[in-house]
Amino acid sequence: DTELRLSHWLPPQHALQTTGFEPWIESIGEASDGKITFQIFPAQQLGSATDHYDIARDGIADVTYVAPSYQPGRFPIISLAEHPFKVTQAKSGSAAFNDWYQQYAAEEMPDVKVCMAFMQDPGTLHTVEEVRLPGDLNGKNIRPAQATMASMVAMLGGASVQVPAPEAREVIARGAAEGIIFPWDSIYLFGIDAETKYHIDFPLYTTVFVMAMNQARYDGMPEDERAVIDAHCTSEWAERLASGWAEREESGREKMLSDSSHTVYEPTPEDITAWQDATAPLMDQWRQQVSAKGADPAAIEQSFVDHMSAAGALFEN
Amino acid sequence: MNQLLRRFASIVETVAAICLAVVTILIFVSALGRYLFSAPIPDAFDISRLLLGLAIAWGYAVLGYRGGHICVDLLVEALPERPRRALEVIAQAILLIFTFALAWKLFDRVISAYNSTEATSDLRFPVWPFIGGIWLGVAAAVLTTLAGLILMISGGPLQRNDPEDDVYE
């Protein structure tokens, strides 16, 4: 019998735990006739959010929830999906994303077993004053969602305000930041809807995650138990894990659209082209980083487009 | 040798203290830049936290030699001279073991950071030189804690090793 420690950094009542981790664990328990059990350690109980890759690698926990972008530069390939205007939705998108990333996982994350990769529902820009075009960000203080968005804000002449998500509302309320790059429903969840009344309706970015497993722990499991784990490290499960959370975030967008106190701007194709042109240098940087790691950026990009397109999750203007 | 160690400790402490000053100025100026011109210093966030780590690690090296950790003195102070000395030597030896283990394991982190191409968020400076510097501080702490232990076994209490006492005052 195997008891596994699952470590993550979200609060225990978060949708990802209740609609993602818990059903996953339950299904593993059933499929293994109760031989594989889990202890969940939420809220950074076993270590800092940033260190969750190393926590799985070093066996401090057996399974961890990793945000690769918390360590900029360390995992360049997977960060492709976090660039502006790549994906439209995180459900079948997560399945396709896992299919795509498993091709490179052994190379980019060799110290762990990458059980599956998935993504958050695409988010956008929420601001106190209306923003329609990239030039509108000039001189604005923005709380970015991840490292690539921080680079984008700086590139467009704004400044990043680095605060943890729970402090974002206050920072905006006090005027120290004038907007936030965030998923839709999280705006309500963190009470930011009282501050940011303007939103742009486009899939500006997403954040990607990996469920990482300690390699030695996996290798040391009996064959039947390993088969159960394999059957739960699949693209179908990547989609299931992501879906509950994605649905919640999507519902936030619906809520915002029907809320008369909020203005959701519908960008024209020309607007979107302007955003894509203004943020294009981010992709040049990405290609450089990937080349520096000895990989072929053009092939990786093409494969990403193919996978996302087949799943109906590719953003096209 | 003691004289040399004090000189060394004094220099290390001064450099670490200057790092602390640089962090303070960096955060202050970056905040000014952000509020006045919406132009913070790039990477102020990462550089200040890494530099502070460097200052703490090197300050830790000096502490191993001179004493000054927060301790519970109650029991030890109630003891007569000889057993008290013995306990203090044991405590310093335990500090040495911990510091040695820390330096040993941190070295893995330096290698891992070097191989991982982890970088700062804005300017994409590699992170490993900072982590290497922190490791050097902890490695120096192994040596200073050992020196402190030897001095304690052969003579006076650690507090007499304070570099402030004879180098500058």
Add this chain to the structure above:
Amino acid sequence: MSESDLVAIAGFVALFGLMAIRVPVGIAMGIVGIAGFAQITGWGPALNQLAISPLRTITDYNTSLIPMFILMGVFATRSGISSELFGAGRAWLGHLRGGLALATIAACSGFAAISGSSVATAATMSKVALPEMRKAGYPDTLATGVIAGGGTLGILIPPSVVLAIYAYITEQDVGQLFIAGVVPGLIAVLIYMGVVMFMARDASPGEKIGIAERMRALRGIWPVMLLFIAIIGGIYIGVVTPTEAAAAGAFLTWLIGALRGRLGWRETRASLVEALRTAVAIYTILIGAMLFSYFLAVTQAPQKITAWLTGLDLGAYPTLALILIFFLAMGCILDAMAMIILLVPIVFPVVTQLGFDPIWFGIIVVMTVELGLITPPIGMNVFVINAVIRDAKLTTIFRGVMPFVVADIVRLVVLVALPALTLWLPRTMG
């Protein structure tokens, strides 16, 4: 009782054993944390915690305000602010009965506004105010008691290192906690002054000083006091984050000192080194605390204690009372910071599950551990005064501080009963 429960209990026993033989508190927590973790997971993962966690602790941006607030306090002290504060207090309050003791309370509250530590407040004031009170013929009980009690203001009136650490380990907003400390701090000042007036009711009043002299006494302190108001005000209205406020505070305090010719290169260097030393000592404890907390988490001890305490079904306030009484008892023997670091991670989940406000609980728990600084047998503030004034007996100081202990307990009960007193100000933020 499961094996992991036994490991957790053995961990606490080993921790107290190591601390008793004078192993530094942080190192003791770190060693027990690693060794205990190893009992649950094996040595490989436990030692790897040593590679990851300490590095994260010392390079975490969220803790960087601690050394900078320490630096601000050191700069102010080296610029002579403590004696100027006492001088100003004396000029304004010296003519009342027990006037010098009242001046000491006022000076303690002023010093608390630039220093984050109670022990530093008590140490500084015993050097400045104690000789003056003795010269004026105050009994040692009153003279030392007022400093030990007044010193505890250091961790309640912002900035406060202990509140910053509470914010760090419970992931609460440090700015809100600082602001929440303001009103309870001012209440403490008023109550302490009342206690002094009661204790000195038979003393003869001092000489009255003219208004010109009084104004002159303020000259030395107004720039720093103005700075304090700007910093706390800046956090309150939100133009600066607490970390930025700490950096600005340290830099501007240095500038004020330098402009007044008090902080040359020599003094600046000495101040930086002193602040660094204090910071390293605190970070060592934080490193140990994080390692120890991972050990506790992996034994699931906090979860079990939460389940047990809430399962008793005593109701919210009786459970809270139980927790606070436990803290008071531990405060007799444990250091304030060590208590926050060791015990808050265990009781915090209980308290939030009972529906108490985490910011309010931060203030309540800091006031409770602050009492430990002045209660026998181990009271840090009392020891510090004893170290400065060797010929004042410990028993004398503890006797002198008793009225303040009683006042503190009354104040604690009032603030528990009326959470609005604490929460009103932070709720109006932003």
